[in-house]
Amino acid sequence: MLVRDLMTADVETVRDSEDVSTVLQKLAEREFTGFPVVDEDDRLVGVVTQRDMVELFQPEHRTVWIPIGLPPFLESLDYGFELSWDDLETSLDLASSAGKPVKRIMTEDVLTVGPGDSVDDVLEILAHDDRDVNRVPVVDGDGDDLVGIVTREDVLRALHAERSGVQL
Numbered sequence: 336m337l338v339r340d341l342m343t344a345d346v347e348t349v350r351d352s353e354d355v356s357t358v359l360q361k362l363a364e365r366e367f368t369g370f371p372v373v374d375e376d377d378r379l380v381g382v383v384t385q386r387d388m389v390e391l392f393q394p395e396h397r398t399v400w401i402p403i404g405l406p407p408f409l410e411s412l413d414y415g416f417e418l419s420w421d422d423l424e425t426s427l428d429l430a431s432s433a434g435k436p437v438k439r440i441m442t443e444d445v446l447t448v449g450p451g452d453s454v455d456d457v458l459e460i461l462a463h464d465d466r467d468v469n470r471v472p473v474v475d476g477d478g479d480d481l482v483g484i485v486t487r488e489d490v491l492r493a494l495h496a497e498r499s500g501v502q503l
Contacts, residue, residue, distance in 0.1 A: 338457060339450035341493045342473045342483035348373045351380050351438035358437045359388055371472045371481055372441045378479040379472055381441035386467070388440075447474045450482060454493060457485050 349358050349370045358370065362385055369384035446460045448471055460471050473483035496502065 336454045336493060336497065337450065338448050338452045338454065338473055338485055341454065341489045342450065342485045344483045346371060346481055346484045348481065349383065349437060351441065352436050354433065355435050355437055355440065356433035358383060362388065369470060371484065372437060373481060377481065379445065379474055379481045381438065381443045382445050383437050383441040387442065445472060447472045449474060454490060457490055461487055461490065
């Protein structure tokens with residue numbers, strides 16, 4: 336199975352010049368947890384996730400992350416508990432960061448695949464121990480034109496369909 340067989344071609348993106356507050360609002364309105372970031376020429380330049388936003392407003396040295404997942408839920412959620420968090424400091428962080436362009440906080444070193452790559456290439460990225468990747472941008476042969484995205488859920492569905500003989 337190839338990436339083009341399971342990717343979503345209609346990818347919702349954000350611009351690298353969009354304000355953090357705008358992107359935060361978009362994340363709050365969507366059912367997914369991150370966006371590919373494109374420049375003014377629609378070339379992929381990064382990825383921004385909910386975790387990037389949390390780290391902006393609650394630096395890791397002050398936050399303890401606890402995964403929770405109780406039956407009947409199939410997915411666990413990360414919940415951040417603050418250790419020494421002051422409301423005033425939060426307001427100052429929010430006010431000072433809200434107008435910054437998202438390119439200041441996005442991940443620039445994005446792992447990508449091409450439409451002709453195999454599902455195994457996507458699995459290798461998703462299973463990488465050092466990075467917590469949930470979505471893999473699909474780029475054309477030049478390496479920067481975004482043509483789709485493959486999520487962890489897409490791969491799981493495809494593997495299930497392949498093993499159970501169901502057509503996608």
